[in-house]
Amino acid sequence: xxxxxxxxxxxxxxxxxxxxxxxxxxxxxxxxxxxxxxxxxxxxxxxxxxxxxxxxxxxxxxxxxxxxxxxxxxxxxxxxxxxxxxxxxxxxxxxxxxxxxxxxxxxxxxxxxxxxxxxxxxxxxxxxxxxxxxxxxxxxxxxxxxxxxxxxxxxxxxxxxxxxxxxxxxxxxxxxxxxxxxxxxxxxxxxxxxxxxxxxxxxxxxxxxxxxxxxxxxxxxxxxxxxxxxxxxxxxxxxxxxxxxxxxxxxxxxxxxxxxxxxxxxxxxxxxxxxxxxxxxxxxxxxxxxxxxxxxxxxxxxxxxxxxxxxxxxxxxxxxxxxxxxxxxxxxxxxx
Numbered sequence: 001x002x003x004x005x006x007x008x009x010x011x012x013x014x015x016x017x018x019x020x021x022x023x024x025x026x027x028x029x030x031x032x033x034x035x036x037x038x039x040x041x042x043x044x045x046x047x048x049x050x051x052x053x054x055x056x057x058x059x060x061x062x063x064x065x066x067x068x069x070x071x072x073x074x075x076x077x078x079x080x081x082x083x084x085x086x087x088x089x090x091x092x093x094x095x096x097x098x099x100x101x102x103x104x105x106x107x108x109x110x111x112x113x114x115x116x117x118x119x120x121x122x123x124x125x126x127x128x129x130x131x132x133x134x135x136x137x138x139x140x141x142x143x144x145x146x147x148x149x150x151x152x153x154x155x156x157x158x159x160x161x162x163x164x165x166x167x168x169x170x171x172x173x174x175x176x177x178x179x180x181x182x183x184x185x186x187x188x189x190x191x192x193x194x195x196x197x198x199x200x201x202x203x204x205x206x207x208x209x210x211x212x213x214x215x216x217x218x219x220x221x222x223x224x225x226x227x228x229x230x231x232x233x234x235x236x237x238x239x240x241x242x243x244x245x246x247x248x249x250x251x252x253x254x255x256x257x258x259x260x261x262x263x264x265x266x267x268x269x270x271x272x273x274x275x276x277x278x279x280x281x282x283x284x285x286x287x288x289x290x291x292x293x294x295x296x297x298x299x300x301x302x303x304x305x306x307x308x309x310x311x312x313x314x315x316x317x318x319x320x321x322x323x324x325x326x327x328x329x330x331x332x333x334x335x336x
Contacts, residue, residue: 003035006327010037017319019289019310021046022223025324026231027301029240033327034224038308043178044200045220046306051293052205052219054285055171055229056151057101057272059163061237061249062170068158072098072271076105076131076150079157083128092132100151101271102257103141108133112146118191123208124153141258141269145216148272152215164205164213174244175232177225178203182211183218194218198308217287226304230293233273233283234302254283265314276317284317292316299325 001009010017021040025033036042063069076095077083085092091106099105107130120126127149152163159166168179183194183204194206195217203225206218213219221229232239233254236247256268256275268275274284281297290313294303303320307313 001323001327003033003327006323007035007037009323010035016290016310016313016315019307019313021306021308023303023305023324024223024227025301025303026227027299029231031224031227032301033324038198040200042224043222045203045222045225046201046291046308047194047206047217048219048221048226048291048306049195049217049287049289050145051221051226051285051287051291052215052217053145053148053272053287054293055167055219056148056215057253057285058229058232058245059155059167059171060097060101060151060271061245061253063155063158063166064249065237065243065246066170069097069154072096072101076100076128076154079154080128083125086129086132089132091134091136092128094137095131097151097154099137100148101253102269103143103272104137104139104258105131105142105144105147106133106135106137106140107131107142107144107147112144114146117146117149118186119188121209122212123149123210123214124212128153141260143264148215150215152212156212162211162213163215164207164211167205167213171229171244172225174239174242175225175228177221177228180205180219182207182213183220184211196309221304221306223304223306226291226293226306227302228304229285230295230302230304233293234295234297234300282317286314286316289313290316290319292320294320296325301325 022036073096095105117126155163180203183206201220204220205213237245237250253271258269260267283295285293289310290307292305
């Protein structure tokens with residue numbers, strides 16, 4: 001397909017591609033493909049769902065690089081000396097930042113208690129209340145969107161500033177991404193609208209009543225922003241002449257720590273980033289509804305895709321590899 005045929009393919013799709021809003025691809029630091037659908041403009045943004053987790057892994061890496069966090073093996077509880085641990089709870093003392101980043105932290109629930117956390121005044125404290133349990137540290141992969149909220153609290157404690165300010169100053173501005181503003185309303189109705197709305201959003205990030213951003217979802221980015229973040233990962237944490245986070249951390253972040261099961265398409269998992277193929281240097285920050293930052297080290301290309309709410313879409317890796325990347329003028333440049 002050429003560019004026009006591809007645009008029409010998305011525009012007329014009634015399947016998984018029907019919710020795509022924007023696609024951007026960057027190679028050699030330059031945008032080589034950029035397109036929009038459903039009346040979205042290139043600078044419009046959308047909630048990228050769990051891609052937010054991948055950004056949190058990068059922010060953790062920046063904090064490590066700058067010395068705010070000595071290493072990811074620091075105990076979580078050491079950042080919250082004022083927190084009162086529940087009587088009889090011992091496991092929480094053994095949980096480290098690494099456990100949060102690899103989704104191997106233990107929690108005291110069978111299913112995530114969204115209402116309990118998202119109606120509380122401080123979502124970080126509410127997430128800490130869930131951490132630990134009688135089984136101890138088992139190393140079992142337990143996907144936790146609410147638990148990752150603790151990472152935001154750690155970053156704020158370690159850096160002495162709000163996570164959103166740290167992110168703007170150390171990640172978004174250096175990449176040329178517009179400043180992200182806090183989305184302050186956290187009512188039940190507003191949360192539902194934030195996830196379900198198909199209208200363009202500004203560059204914002206969902207916050208709890210303490211103005212602390214959500215770590216597991218809620219960051220609004222354009223596909224161009226996502227591709228820029230992917231390009232940063234592709235270049236080992238370097239953007240132009242600036243080393244935004246250390247190459248060592250990026251390598252560690254991408255190195256698989258877990259082999260996932262059927263629910264996660266048997267992918268491998270590093271620090272909140274997936275490795276879709278065992279034999280390819282491809283990595284991705286993946287969210288529901290097909291939101292994705294895709295990085296192919298061999299091809300030297302990063303791709304960002306965002307979309308409106310449409311549940312259970314996890315096939316964007318295959319879509320990128322079979323539809324987006326093949327649109328080339330030569331072996332080095334996408335058509336467009």
